[in-house]
Amino acid sequence: MQETLHYSEQNGAILVQIARRSLESFVRDKQHYQPNLDELPEQLRESGASFVTLTGHGQLRGCIGNTQARWPLAQDVARNAVSAASRDPRFMPVTAVELADIRLEVTILTPPLPLAYAHFDDLCAKLHPNIDGVMLTWQERRGLLLPQVWQRITQPEQFLKAIAYKADIPYRYLWQRPPSIQVHTFQVQHFQEDGYQEPGA
Incomplete structure:
Protein backbone atom coordinates (compact mmCIF):
# COMPACT_ATOMS: atom_id res chain seq x y z
CA MET A 1 0.00 0.00 0.00
CA GLN A 2 1.34 3.41 -0.96
CA GLU A 3 2.20 5.76 1.87
CA THR A 4 0.64 9.21 1.81
CA LEU A 5 2.73 12.36 1.74
CA HIS A 6 1.77 15.23 4.04
CA TYR A 7 3.99 18.24 3.42
CA SER A 8 2.61 21.64 4.32
CA GLU A 9 2.63 24.54 1.88
CA GLN A 10 5.09 26.25 4.22
CA ASN A 11 7.55 23.36 4.10
CA GLY A 12 7.06 23.08 0.36
CA ALA A 13 7.91 26.75 -0.03
CA ILE A 14 11.09 26.21 2.00
CA LEU A 15 12.13 23.39 -0.33
CA VAL A 16 11.52 25.59 -3.37
CA GLN A 17 13.67 28.31 -1.78
CA ILE A 18 16.43 25.76 -1.10
CA ALA A 19 16.31 24.59 -4.72
CA ARG A 20 16.51 28.17 -6.01
CA PRO A 41 11.64 21.88 10.27
CA GLU A 42 12.07 18.28 11.38
CA GLN A 43 10.17 16.94 8.37
CA LEU A 44 12.76 18.42 6.00
CA ARG A 45 15.61 16.91 8.00
CA GLU A 46 14.24 13.42 7.52
CA SER A 47 15.39 11.31 4.58
CA GLY A 48 13.37 11.76 1.43
CA ALA A 49 13.42 11.30 -2.34
CA SER A 50 12.87 14.21 -4.68
CA PHE A 51 13.08 15.52 -8.23
CA VAL A 52 13.81 19.08 -9.29
CA THR A 53 12.43 20.25 -12.64
CA LEU A 54 13.66 23.40 -14.37
CA THR A 55 11.79 25.21 -17.13
CA GLY A 56 12.58 28.21 -19.28
CA HIS A 57 9.70 30.00 -20.97
CA GLY A 58 7.51 26.97 -20.27
CA GLN A 59 9.92 24.52 -21.92
CA LEU A 60 11.75 21.78 -20.05
CA ARG A 61 15.31 22.82 -19.19
CA GLY A 62 16.38 20.00 -16.90
CA CYS A 63 14.94 17.35 -14.58
CA ILE A 64 16.94 15.14 -12.23
CA GLY A 65 16.10 13.30 -9.04
CA ASN A 66 16.06 10.17 -6.93
CA THR A 67 13.44 7.51 -6.40
CA GLN A 68 14.98 6.27 -3.15
CA ALA A 69 15.56 8.32 -0.01
CA ARG A 70 19.32 8.58 0.62
CA TRP A 71 19.82 11.92 2.36
CA PRO A 72 17.83 14.43 4.39
CA LEU A 73 15.15 15.77 2.06
CA ALA A 74 16.47 19.34 2.14
CA GLN A 75 19.91 18.14 1.07
CA ASP A 76 18.42 15.91 -1.62
CA VAL A 77 16.57 18.89 -3.10
CA ALA A 78 19.72 21.03 -3.05
CA ARG A 79 21.71 18.29 -4.81
CA ASN A 80 19.05 17.70 -7.44
CA ALA A 81 18.76 21.39 -8.27
CA VAL A 82 22.45 21.37 -9.18
CA SER A 83 22.12 18.13 -11.13
CA ALA A 84 19.09 19.36 -13.06
CA ALA A 85 21.07 22.43 -14.10
CA SER A 86 24.27 20.62 -15.03
CA ARG A 87 23.84 16.86 -15.50
CA ASP A 88 20.68 16.27 -17.51
CA PRO A 89 22.13 14.67 -20.68
CA ARG A 90 19.35 16.11 -22.83
CA PHE A 91 20.51 19.70 -22.30
CA MET A 92 23.53 21.92 -22.10
CA PRO A 93 24.24 23.24 -18.57
CA VAL A 94 22.18 26.21 -17.44
CA THR A 95 24.05 29.50 -17.72
CA ALA A 96 23.89 32.57 -15.49
CA VAL A 97 22.18 34.61 -18.19
CA GLU A 98 19.27 32.14 -18.16
CA LEU A 99 18.60 32.27 -14.42
CA ALA A 100 16.08 35.11 -14.55
CA ASP A 101 13.91 33.08 -16.93
CA ILE A 102 14.24 29.74 -15.12
CA ARG A 103 11.31 28.56 -12.99
CA LEU A 104 11.50 25.41 -10.91
CA GLU A 105 9.38 22.74 -9.32
CA VAL A 106 10.24 20.42 -6.43
CA THR A 107 8.57 16.99 -6.42
CA ILE A 108 8.64 14.67 -3.39
CA LEU A 109 8.14 10.96 -4.07
CA THR A 110 6.74 8.03 -2.14
CA PRO A 111 8.84 4.85 -2.33
CA PRO A 112 8.08 3.08 -5.64
CA LEU A 113 6.02 -0.10 -5.27
CA PRO A 114 6.02 -2.99 -7.75
CA LEU A 115 2.91 -3.33 -9.90
CA ALA A 116 2.13 -6.88 -11.00
CA TYR A 117 0.35 -7.26 -14.34
CA ALA A 118 -0.68 -10.22 -16.45
CA HIS A 119 -0.62 -8.52 -19.86
CA PHE A 120 -0.44 -5.07 -21.43
CA ASP A 121 -4.15 -4.26 -21.23
CA ASP A 122 -4.14 -5.29 -17.58
CA LEU A 123 -1.21 -2.95 -16.94
CA CYS A 124 -2.95 -0.01 -18.60
CA ALA A 125 -6.11 -0.66 -16.59
CA LYS A 126 -4.20 -0.62 -13.31
CA LEU A 127 -2.61 2.79 -13.84
CA HIS A 128 -4.23 5.87 -12.31
CA PRO A 129 -3.76 8.90 -14.58
CA ASN A 130 -2.84 12.14 -12.80
CA ILE A 131 -2.03 10.15 -9.64
CA ASP A 132 0.59 7.52 -10.47
CA GLY A 133 4.14 8.18 -11.44
CA VAL A 134 5.45 5.17 -13.35
CA MET A 135 8.91 3.62 -13.54
CA LEU A 136 9.89 0.91 -16.04
CA THR A 137 12.93 -1.31 -15.57
CA TRP A 138 14.35 -3.74 -18.13
CA GLN A 139 17.78 -5.29 -17.64
CA GLU A 140 20.03 -2.34 -16.73
CA ARG A 141 17.75 0.31 -18.22
CA ARG A 142 15.29 2.35 -16.22
CA GLY A 143 13.05 5.30 -16.97
CA LEU A 144 10.19 7.11 -15.31
CA LEU A 145 7.71 9.91 -15.70
CA LEU A 146 6.27 11.98 -12.87
CA PRO A 147 2.48 12.15 -12.46
CA GLN A 148 2.49 15.76 -13.67
CA VAL A 149 3.24 14.48 -17.19
CA TRP A 150 -0.28 13.04 -17.41
CA GLN A 151 -1.37 16.63 -18.12
CA ARG A 152 0.05 16.32 -21.63
CA ILE A 153 0.11 12.52 -22.13
CA THR A 154 -3.36 11.45 -21.07
CA GLN A 155 -3.55 7.85 -22.34
CA PRO A 156 -1.84 5.02 -20.41
CA GLU A 157 -0.57 3.42 -23.62
CA GLN A 158 1.16 6.61 -24.72
CA PHE A 159 2.42 7.32 -21.21
CA LEU A 160 4.14 3.92 -21.10
CA LYS A 161 5.48 4.37 -24.61
CA ALA A 162 7.04 7.70 -23.64
CA ILE A 163 8.80 6.11 -20.66
CA ALA A 164 10.09 3.23 -22.78
CA TYR A 165 11.42 5.64 -25.41
CA LYS A 166 13.06 7.80 -22.76
CA ALA A 167 14.88 4.79 -21.27
CA ASP A 168 15.63 3.06 -24.60
CA ILE A 169 13.51 0.09 -23.53
CA PRO A 170 11.89 -1.86 -26.41
CA TYR A 171 8.23 -0.86 -26.16
CA ARG A 172 7.05 -4.17 -27.67
CA TYR A 173 8.40 -6.02 -24.63
CA LEU A 174 5.48 -4.67 -22.61
CA TRP A 175 3.37 -7.25 -24.47
CA GLN A 176 5.57 -10.21 -23.54
CA ARG A 177 4.14 -13.03 -21.43
CA PRO A 178 5.35 -13.52 -18.83
CA PRO A 179 6.25 -9.82 -18.56
CA SER A 180 9.95 -9.01 -18.85
CA ILE A 181 9.64 -5.33 -17.91
CA GLN A 182 9.27 -4.48 -14.24
CA VAL A 183 6.76 -1.74 -13.43
CA HIS A 184 6.73 0.38 -10.27
CA THR A 185 4.33 3.16 -9.35
CA PHE A 186 4.66 6.02 -6.91
CA GLN A 187 2.80 9.13 -5.82
CA VAL A 188 4.06 12.65 -5.25
CA GLN A 189 3.57 16.07 -3.77
CA HIS A 190 4.95 18.96 -5.78
CA PHE A 191 5.62 22.62 -5.11
CA GLN A 192 6.39 25.31 -7.66
CA GLU A 193 7.75 28.78 -7.98
CA ASP A 194 5.37 31.52 -9.09
CA GLY A 195 5.22 31.54 -12.87
CA TYR A 196 6.12 27.86 -13.27
CA GLN A 197 4.39 26.17 -16.22
CA GLU A 198 4.23 22.43 -16.67
CA PRO A 199 6.40 21.70 -19.75
CA GLY A 200 4.31 21.09 -22.81
CA ALA A 201 1.02 21.35 -20.93
Missing part, protein backbone atom coordinates in the same frame (compact mmCIF):
# COMPACT_ATOMS: atom_id res chain seq x y z
CA ARG A 21 19.41 29.09 -3.74
CA SER A 22 21.28 25.91 -4.67
CA LEU A 23 20.67 26.53 -8.38
CA GLU A 24 21.89 30.11 -8.28
CA SER A 25 24.90 29.37 -6.06
CA PHE A 26 26.09 26.70 -8.46
CA VAL A 27 25.38 28.45 -11.75
CA ARG A 28 26.70 31.87 -10.70
CA ASP A 29 29.56 30.92 -8.38
CA LYS A 30 30.13 27.17 -8.89
CA GLN A 31 29.42 26.75 -5.17
CA HIS A 32 27.46 23.82 -3.72
CA TYR A 33 24.91 25.25 -1.31
CA GLN A 34 24.41 23.17 1.83
CA PRO A 35 21.20 23.96 3.74
CA ASN A 36 21.65 24.24 7.51
CA LEU A 37 19.57 21.33 8.77
CA ASP A 38 19.50 22.71 12.32
CA GLU A 39 17.45 25.66 11.07
CA LEU A 40 14.88 23.58 9.20
Whole structure:
Protein backbone atom coordinates (compact mmCIF):
# COMPACT_ATOMS: atom_id res chain seq x y z
CA MET A 1 0.00 0.00 0.00
CA GLN A 2 1.34 3.41 -0.96
CA GLU A 3 2.20 5.76 1.87
CA THR A 4 0.64 9.21 1.81
CA LEU A 5 2.73 12.36 1.74
CA HIS A 6 1.77 15.23 4.04
CA TYR A 7 3.99 18.24 3.42
CA SER A 8 2.61 21.64 4.32
CA GLU A 9 2.63 24.54 1.88
CA GLN A 10 5.09 26.25 4.22
CA ASN A 11 7.55 23.36 4.10
CA GLY A 12 7.06 23.08 0.36
CA ALA A 13 7.91 26.75 -0.03
CA ILE A 14 11.09 26.21 2.00
CA LEU A 15 12.13 23.39 -0.33
CA VAL A 16 11.52 25.59 -3.37
CA GLN A 17 13.67 28.31 -1.78
CA ILE A 18 16.43 25.76 -1.10
CA ALA A 19 16.31 24.59 -4.72
CA ARG A 20 16.51 28.17 -6.01
CA ARG A 21 19.41 29.09 -3.74
CA SER A 22 21.28 25.91 -4.67
CA LEU A 23 20.67 26.53 -8.38
CA GLU A 24 21.89 30.11 -8.28
CA SER A 25 24.90 29.37 -6.06
CA PHE A 26 26.09 26.70 -8.46
CA VAL A 27 25.38 28.45 -11.75
CA ARG A 28 26.70 31.87 -10.70
CA ASP A 29 29.56 30.92 -8.38
CA LYS A 30 30.13 27.17 -8.89
CA GLN A 31 29.42 26.75 -5.17
CA HIS A 32 27.46 23.82 -3.72
CA TYR A 33 24.91 25.25 -1.31
CA GLN A 34 24.41 23.17 1.83
CA PRO A 35 21.20 23.96 3.74
CA ASN A 36 21.65 24.24 7.51
CA LEU A 37 19.57 21.33 8.77
CA ASP A 38 19.50 22.71 12.32
CA GLU A 39 17.45 25.66 11.07
CA LEU A 40 14.88 23.58 9.20
CA PRO A 41 11.64 21.88 10.27
CA GLU A 42 12.07 18.28 11.38
CA GLN A 43 10.17 16.94 8.37
CA LEU A 44 12.76 18.42 6.00
CA ARG A 45 15.61 16.91 8.00
CA GLU A 46 14.24 13.42 7.52
CA SER A 47 15.39 11.31 4.58
CA GLY A 48 13.37 11.76 1.43
CA ALA A 49 13.42 11.30 -2.34
CA SER A 50 12.87 14.21 -4.68
CA PHE A 51 13.08 15.52 -8.23
CA VAL A 52 13.81 19.08 -9.29
CA THR A 53 12.43 20.25 -12.64
CA LEU A 54 13.66 23.40 -14.37
CA THR A 55 11.79 25.21 -17.13
CA GLY A 56 12.58 28.21 -19.28
CA HIS A 57 9.70 30.00 -20.97
CA GLY A 58 7.51 26.97 -20.27
CA GLN A 59 9.92 24.52 -21.92
CA LEU A 60 11.75 21.78 -20.05
CA ARG A 61 15.31 22.82 -19.19
CA GLY A 62 16.38 20.00 -16.90
CA CYS A 63 14.94 17.35 -14.58
CA ILE A 64 16.94 15.14 -12.23
CA GLY A 65 16.10 13.30 -9.04
CA ASN A 66 16.06 10.17 -6.93
CA THR A 67 13.44 7.51 -6.40
CA GLN A 68 14.98 6.27 -3.15
CA ALA A 69 15.56 8.32 -0.01
CA ARG A 70 19.32 8.58 0.62
CA TRP A 71 19.82 11.92 2.36
CA PRO A 72 17.83 14.43 4.39
CA LEU A 73 15.15 15.77 2.06
CA ALA A 74 16.47 19.34 2.14
CA GLN A 75 19.91 18.14 1.07
CA ASP A 76 18.42 15.91 -1.62
CA VAL A 77 16.57 18.89 -3.10
CA ALA A 78 19.72 21.03 -3.05
CA ARG A 79 21.71 18.29 -4.81
CA ASN A 80 19.05 17.70 -7.44
CA ALA A 81 18.76 21.39 -8.27
CA VAL A 82 22.45 21.37 -9.18
CA SER A 83 22.12 18.13 -11.13
CA ALA A 84 19.09 19.36 -13.06
CA ALA A 85 21.07 22.43 -14.10
CA SER A 86 24.27 20.62 -15.03
CA ARG A 87 23.84 16.86 -15.50
CA ASP A 88 20.68 16.27 -17.51
CA PRO A 89 22.13 14.67 -20.68
CA ARG A 90 19.35 16.11 -22.83
CA PHE A 91 20.51 19.70 -22.30
CA MET A 92 23.53 21.92 -22.10
CA PRO A 93 24.24 23.24 -18.57
CA VAL A 94 22.18 26.21 -17.44
CA THR A 95 24.05 29.50 -17.72
CA ALA A 96 23.89 32.57 -15.49
CA VAL A 97 22.18 34.61 -18.19
CA GLU A 98 19.27 32.14 -18.16
CA LEU A 99 18.60 32.27 -14.42
CA ALA A 100 16.08 35.11 -14.55
CA ASP A 101 13.91 33.08 -16.93
CA ILE A 102 14.24 29.74 -15.12
CA ARG A 103 11.31 28.56 -12.99
CA LEU A 104 11.50 25.41 -10.91
CA GLU A 105 9.38 22.74 -9.32
CA VAL A 106 10.24 20.42 -6.43
CA THR A 107 8.57 16.99 -6.42
CA ILE A 108 8.64 14.67 -3.39
CA LEU A 109 8.14 10.96 -4.07
CA THR A 110 6.74 8.03 -2.14
CA PRO A 111 8.84 4.85 -2.33
CA PRO A 112 8.08 3.08 -5.64
CA LEU A 113 6.02 -0.10 -5.27
CA PRO A 114 6.02 -2.99 -7.75
CA LEU A 115 2.91 -3.33 -9.90
CA ALA A 116 2.13 -6.88 -11.00
CA TYR A 117 0.35 -7.26 -14.34
CA ALA A 118 -0.68 -10.22 -16.45
CA HIS A 119 -0.62 -8.52 -19.86
CA PHE A 120 -0.44 -5.07 -21.43
CA ASP A 121 -4.15 -4.26 -21.23
CA ASP A 122 -4.14 -5.29 -17.58
CA LEU A 123 -1.21 -2.95 -16.94
CA CYS A 124 -2.95 -0.01 -18.60
CA ALA A 125 -6.11 -0.66 -16.59
CA LYS A 126 -4.20 -0.62 -13.31
CA LEU A 127 -2.61 2.79 -13.84
CA HIS A 128 -4.23 5.87 -12.31
CA PRO A 129 -3.76 8.90 -14.58
CA ASN A 130 -2.84 12.14 -12.80
CA ILE A 131 -2.03 10.15 -9.64
CA ASP A 132 0.59 7.52 -10.47
CA GLY A 133 4.14 8.18 -11.44
CA VAL A 134 5.45 5.17 -13.35
CA MET A 135 8.91 3.62 -13.54
CA LEU A 136 9.89 0.91 -16.04
CA THR A 137 12.93 -1.31 -15.57
CA TRP A 138 14.35 -3.74 -18.13
CA GLN A 139 17.78 -5.29 -17.64
CA GLU A 140 20.03 -2.34 -16.73
CA ARG A 141 17.75 0.31 -18.22
CA ARG A 142 15.29 2.35 -16.22
CA GLY A 143 13.05 5.30 -16.97
CA LEU A 144 10.19 7.11 -15.31
CA LEU A 145 7.71 9.91 -15.70
CA LEU A 146 6.27 11.98 -12.87
CA PRO A 147 2.48 12.15 -12.46
CA GLN A 148 2.49 15.76 -13.67
CA VAL A 149 3.24 14.48 -17.19
CA TRP A 150 -0.28 13.04 -17.41
CA GLN A 151 -1.37 16.63 -18.12
CA ARG A 152 0.05 16.32 -21.63
CA ILE A 153 0.11 12.52 -22.13
CA THR A 154 -3.36 11.45 -21.07
CA GLN A 155 -3.55 7.85 -22.34
CA PRO A 156 -1.84 5.02 -20.41
CA GLU A 157 -0.57 3.42 -23.62
CA GLN A 158 1.16 6.61 -24.72
CA PHE A 159 2.42 7.32 -21.21
CA LEU A 160 4.14 3.92 -21.10
CA LYS A 161 5.48 4.37 -24.61
CA ALA A 162 7.04 7.70 -23.64
CA ILE A 163 8.80 6.11 -20.66
CA ALA A 164 10.09 3.23 -22.78
CA TYR A 165 11.42 5.64 -25.41
CA LYS A 166 13.06 7.80 -22.76
CA ALA A 167 14.88 4.79 -21.27
CA ASP A 168 15.63 3.06 -24.60
CA ILE A 169 13.51 0.09 -23.53
CA PRO A 170 11.89 -1.86 -26.41
CA TYR A 171 8.23 -0.86 -26.16
CA ARG A 172 7.05 -4.17 -27.67
CA TYR A 173 8.40 -6.02 -24.63
CA LEU A 174 5.48 -4.67 -22.61
CA TRP A 175 3.37 -7.25 -24.47
CA GLN A 176 5.57 -10.21 -23.54
CA ARG A 177 4.14 -13.03 -21.43
CA PRO A 178 5.35 -13.52 -18.83
CA PRO A 179 6.25 -9.82 -18.56
CA SER A 180 9.95 -9.01 -18.85
CA ILE A 181 9.64 -5.33 -17.91
CA GLN A 182 9.27 -4.48 -14.24
CA VAL A 183 6.76 -1.74 -13.43
CA HIS A 184 6.73 0.38 -10.27
CA THR A 185 4.33 3.16 -9.35
CA PHE A 186 4.66 6.02 -6.91
CA GLN A 187 2.80 9.13 -5.82
CA VAL A 188 4.06 12.65 -5.25
CA GLN A 189 3.57 16.07 -3.77
CA HIS A 190 4.95 18.96 -5.78
CA PHE A 191 5.62 22.62 -5.11
CA GLN A 192 6.39 25.31 -7.66
CA GLU A 193 7.75 28.78 -7.98
CA ASP A 194 5.37 31.52 -9.09
CA GLY A 195 5.22 31.54 -12.87
CA TYR A 196 6.12 27.86 -13.27
CA GLN A 197 4.39 26.17 -16.22
CA GLU A 198 4.23 22.43 -16.67
CA PRO A 199 6.40 21.70 -19.75
CA GLY A 200 4.31 21.09 -22.81
CA ALA A 201 1.02 21.35 -20.93
